[in-house]
Amino acid sequence: MSEVPEKLEIKQKFPLWNKWLKPVTEKDYKSGFYSYMALPKQVDSEFFKMPFGDVVREPLEKDWKLPENWKNIILNEMKDTLEKNRAFKVFMDICVRCGACADKCHYYIGTGDPKNMPVMRAETVRSVYRYYFTPFGKIFGKWAGARPLTEEVIKEWYYYMFQCSLCRRCSLFCPYGIDTAEIVWWTRRLLSRIGINQRFMCISIEASSRTGNHLGLYAGGMAGAIQQGLEELKDITGFELHTYINKKGADVLFVAPSADYFATPHWYVMLGYLLLFNELEERYGITITWSTYASEGGNFGTFHSYEAAQLLNSKIYKEAERLGVKFIIGGECGHMWRDKHQFINTMNNLPKNEEWRKFWDDPDLGQISGGLKGIRLDDFISGEHGWIHILEFVAALIKHKKIDIDKSRNDHWKATYHDPCNVARGMGMLEEPRYVLRNVMNHFYEMPEHTIREKTYCCGAGGGMLADELMELRMRGVMPRMMALRYVVKKYGVNIMLTPCAIDKAQFPAAVEYWKIPVEIGGPMEMVGNALVLTALGEKPEDRKYDLRGTPIREEE
Amino acid sequence: MSEILYIFYILPYIAFAIFIAGVIYRIINWAKSAVPLKVPTTAGQQPSFKFIRRTWVDKIDSPSNKFWAFVRMLFEVFLFRSLFRNTKYYVEKGGKNADTRWLWLFAMLFHYSLLIIVIRHLRFFTNPTPKFVSMIEYLDGLVGVAIVPPLLMTGVLALVALAFLWGRRIFLAKERSISLPSDHLILFFMAVILVSGLLLRYVVKVDLSYVKMFALSIITFHPPSPEVLNNLHWLFLIHFTFVCITIAYLPFSKVMHFAGVWFSPTRNMPNDNRMRRHVNPWDPNPEVPILARVGIVVDGQVFKSKKLDWNTYYEMYKDQLDEIAENNYVLKPEL
Numbered sequence: 001m002s003e004v005p006e007k008l009e010i011k012q013k014f015p016l017w018n019k020w021l022k023p024v025t026e027k028d029y030k031s032g033f034y035s036y037m038a039l040p041k042q043v044d045s046e047f048f049k050m051p052f053g054d055v056v057r058e059p060l061e062k063d064w065k066l067p068e069n070w071k072n073i074i075l076n077e078m079k080d081t082l083e084k085n086r087a088f089k090v091f092m093d094i095c096v097r098c099g100a101c102a103d104k105c106h107y108y109i110g111t112g113d114p115k116n117m118p119v120m121r122a123e124t125v126r127s128v129y130r131y132y133f134t135p136f137g138k139i140f141g142k143w144a145g146a147r148p149l150t151e152e153v154i155k156e157w158y159y160y161m162f163q164c165s166l167c168r169r170c171s172l173f174c175p176y177g178i179d180t181a182e183i184v185w186w187t188r189r190l191l192s193r194i195g196i197n198q199r200f201m202c203i204s205i206e207a208s209s210r211t212g213n214h215l216g217l218y219a220g221g222m223a224g225a226i227q228q229g230l231e232e233l234k235d236i237t238g239f240e241l242h243t244y245i246n247k248k249g250a251d252v253l254f255v256a257p258s259a260d261y262f263a264t265p266h267w268y269v270m271l272g273y274l275l276l277f278n279e280l281e282e283r284y285g286i287t288i289t290w291s292t293y294a295s296e297g298g299n300f301g302t303f304h305s306y307e308a309a310q311l312l313n314s315k316i317y318k319e320a321e322r323l324g325v326k327f328i329i330g331g332e333c334g335h336m337w338r339d340k341h342q343f344i345n346t347m348n349n350l351p352k353n354e355e356w357r358k359f360w361d362d363p364d365l366g367q368i369s370g371g372l373k374g375i376r377l378d379d380f381i382s383g384e385h386g387w388i389h390i391l392e393f394v395a396a397l398i399k400h401k402k403i404d405i406d407k408s409r410n411d412h413w414k415a416t417y418h419d420p421c422n423v424a425r426g427m428g429m430l431e432e433p434r435y436v437l438r439n440v441m442n443h444f445y446e447m448p449e450h451t452i453r454e455k456t457y458c459c460g461a462g463g464g465m466l467a468d469e470l471m472e473l474r475m476r477g478v479m480p481r482m483m484a485l486r487y488v489v490k491k492y493g494v495n496i497m498l499t500p501c502a503i504d505k506a507q508f509p510a511a512v513e514y515w516k517i518p519v520e521i522g523g524p525m526e527m528v529g530n531a532l533v534l535t536a537l538g539e540k541p542e543d544r545k546y547d548l549r550g551t552p553i554r555e556e557e
Numbered sequence: 558m559s560e561i562l563y564i565f566y567i568l569p570y571i572a573f574a575i576f577i578a579g580v581i582y583r584i585i586n587w588a589k590s591a592v593p594l595k596v597p598t599t600a601g602q603q604p605s606f607k608f609i610r611r612t613w614v615d616k617i618d619s620p621s622n623k624f625w626a627f628v629r630m631l632f633e634v635f636l637f638r639s640l641f642r643n644t645k646y647y648v649e650k651g652g653k654n655a656d657t658r659w660l661w662l663f664a665m666l667f668h669y670s671l672l673i674i675v676i677r678h679l680r681f682f683t684n685p686t687p688k689f690v691s692m693i694e695y696l697d698g699l700v701g702v703a704i705v706p707p708l709l710m711t712g713v714l715a716l717v718a719l720a721f722l723w724g725r726r727i728f729l730a731k732e733r734s735i736s737l738p739s740d741h742l743i744l745f746f747m748a749v750i751l752v753s754g755l756l757l758r759y760v761v762k763v764d765l766s767y768v769k770m771f772a773l774s775i776i777t778f779h780p781p782s783p784e785v786l787n788n789l790h791w792l793f794l795i796h797f798t799f800v801c802i803t804i805a806y807l808p809f810s811k812v813m814h815f816a817g818v819w820f821s822p823t824r825n826m827p828n829d830n831r832m833r834r835h836v837n838p839w840d841p842n843p844e845v846p847i848l849a850r851v852g853i854v855v856d857g858q859v860f861k862s863k864k865l866d867w868n869t870y871y872e873m874y875k876d877q878l879d880e881i882a883e884n885n886y887v888l889k890p891e892l
Contacts, residue, residue: 010648014734049862051855069856084839086590087822094817097735103646119735136809145737171598175640176814177823193855209865220877223888231890240890247886293870306593310846311862322867346594346835348843385831399608428603428619428828450644450654454600483652
């Protein structure tokens with residue numbers, strides 16, 4: 001892990017166009033800002049084989065051991081990308097460099113590096129596009145802002161394409177909707193064609209392609225982790241709870257990001273899921289199963305390339321079909337919901353099992369249990385897709401008064417809510433989590449308006465940027481969010497920031513420690529778990545003495 | 558001598574031919590490119606359960622179907638919706654965000670002034686001048702009636718806005734840094750056109766009857782008489798030439814954003830991913846993921862990943878999976 005200096009200085013530089021056309025190379029790489037490159041065991045694996053992945057590459061070395069033909073490969077692939085993705089092509093052409101995106105990027109705000117402005121990040125690619133694919137670029141070269149493709153340019157791409165978290169905040173402010181995430185995502189794909197891959201994301205992609213989840217957990221390990229959760233819940237609630245795994249004939253498949261099985265504070269969210277599932281089964285007979293095969297909701301492939309994303313998310317519909325479920329509930333994760341909302345049903349064929357089809361003919365939960373009649377999933381999702389977010393689900397349960405809630409159990413928490421970028425800008429789920437939080441707790445406060453909802457700031461670690469070697473970049477990138485958090489901590493005494501995103505939950509604990517903000521991090525389902533009264537199991541509101549973290553709910557009298 | 562002046566008669570045809578051909582080429586070129594994924598930037602609450610409130614802003618910014626996506630496009634194109642969000646981040650003030658919608662304001666002023674100026678110019682190309690053109694010119698001059706000819710507001714506003722938009726590229730460090738020569742070039746063209754136009758109207762007070770005859774000759778494909786050409790003011794010819802150059806230059810320039818924005822997938826697609834499946838034209842039937850189906854073909858070499866289907870997975874982790882099956886797929890706390 002790279003050390004982050006105690007004091008960060010933001011040095012803004014503004015080079016003129018003829019200066020910045022000169023690429024940043026490995027000599028200029030700064031520790032804490034560049035990623036390690038993938039090793040053969042990650043990208044030359046049986047289950048995840050990338051072109052020319054059989055070579056060990058070292059970013060700081062001069063020779064990147066590119067394949068002999070690398071230039072042709074990139075240019076051919078670039079031509080192919082222009083034909084395969086209209087977004088990439090249009091975004092190459094229509095930028096007017098108005099600068100509206102520049103200070104919207106948390107990495108630019110935090111680093112001051114001019115090439116971290118979304119417009120400049122894209123210009124590093126556009127300049128090459130102009131040189132080879134536009135008449136003016138071919139004729140006027142540098143004066144048209146064009147430059148030839150050289151190994152130095154590849155190095156610059158590697159540096160800056162992997163300093164973007166694909167959060168799409170810039171695309172919100174761009175008058176033409178230019179989405180840097182599209183440019184970065186597809187340029188990373190270009191780089192992967194000549195053997196250049198980032199190590200952090202490829203470790204997880206490879207693990208997921210081989211074992212089903214990013215952590216590389218085997219079936220037994222995952223089952224053991226969930227089992228441990230049940231044991232912990234026994235201590236907290238006194239009830240002997242259970243859950244299903246790989247169960248054929250269950251009503252619903254539940255898919256969570258694999259971090260929920262182990263990491264903290266993800267763990268408390270996991271306990272929240274288990275409490276909810278038990279109450280629902282006892283009360284309404286709805287059975288929800290986990291799967292060791294489709295054990296990963298997240299999809300680091302969405303940071304790498306279309307093909308890698310598809311490789312990872314292809315398992316889930318297949319598993320839904322094999323188990324014969326009616327629909328899928330997804331857990332708390334950010335980029336997972338970009339994948340599950342925008343990608344998965346394009347990248348895969350839908351499950352073909354009878355139960356699925358029949359349920360979506362008339363998607364009323366009354367089909368599963370008479371007690372749940374009236375909750376209709378086609379209010380916003382139809383049989384085409386079959387995914388529902390756990391918080392959407394809980395919001396509906398609360399609205400229809402299908403579960404009992406004791407808000408006062410969360411009175412020791414004063415919460416604020418961080419919108420994960422992809423949930424906000426790639427899905428639009430803004431109100432549902434707030435609806436849930438307002439209904440399960442009494443103290444809920446919003447951060448300043450320009451940092452929440454669709455304008456939410458990235459945690460600085462999404463899109464593959466959670467790597468340890470990028471720690472300084474991460475601590476700088478999270479700065480705008482930390483400033484907003486500090487504001488509500490000071491103003492309202494907020495003591496927990498809730499976020500339904502696994503990467504956030506990994507990044508923020510480190511970030512609040514670095515930025516010295518006395519606040520805990522958690523997920524909304526933890527609060528639901530605290531407040532949920534297990535009426536069906538015979539629990540009374542006052543029975544619960546401890547919250548899911550094991551701290552006493554009420555002060556001793 | 559006057560034969561050479563016929564260049565100015567030919568020029569607009571060349572310019573327009575390049576413009577039309579160029580724009581059509583660009584549009585077809587964009588349209589030909591595939592749309593693999595439905596990737597709207599959702600800038601508001603998604604369509605959801607009925608009890609989740611959605612305002613009309615949410616309906617526009619997070620459109621639930623093609624109709625609302627179209628409304629979103631109209632807001633984007635005609636009201637610069639996204640630019641209307643513009644803010645500036647102040648690091649030194651602990652992350653305070655300041656409203657910087659002046660960029661939106663001046664962009665609106667500039668574009669709409671130009672539009673009205675172009676409409677006003679129709680009076681040169683039509684005989685008799687249509688009512689709405691005279692009407693717009695009349696309204697445009699209402700504030701500036703004190704001088705002769707009446708001062709048209711749009712001309713002044715366009716110039717002010719242009720000075721502003723160019724000024725920020727020259728005087729603000731960040732904007733100076735991101736500006737390419739082509740960004741200045743197009744502003745230079747606009748400046749020449751605007752200034753020469755204003756001079757023609759208010760200072761030189763050029764004889765418009767010849768200008769109109771010339772304009773009509775272009776529009777009716779009847780070459781003008783040498784008399785008309787000889788009586789065109791040199792400043793007018795500069796004005797006119799720069800207009801032609803600009804028109805011919807547009808298809809190759811960033812100004813194509815006026816057409817490209819309609820193709821922007823983050824704006825023109827509805828946020829109905831979970832309701833209606835989007836089919837990727839180059840991967841329409843993804844029964845098996847590409848990497849396991851055909852792999853990646855680079856430079857004649859094939860890089861194919863092994864498919865992890867359930868059977869493969871089961872074979873790999875048989876013992877552990879069988880143990881789960883033995884427990885009847887139920888997990889309970891161990892005592």
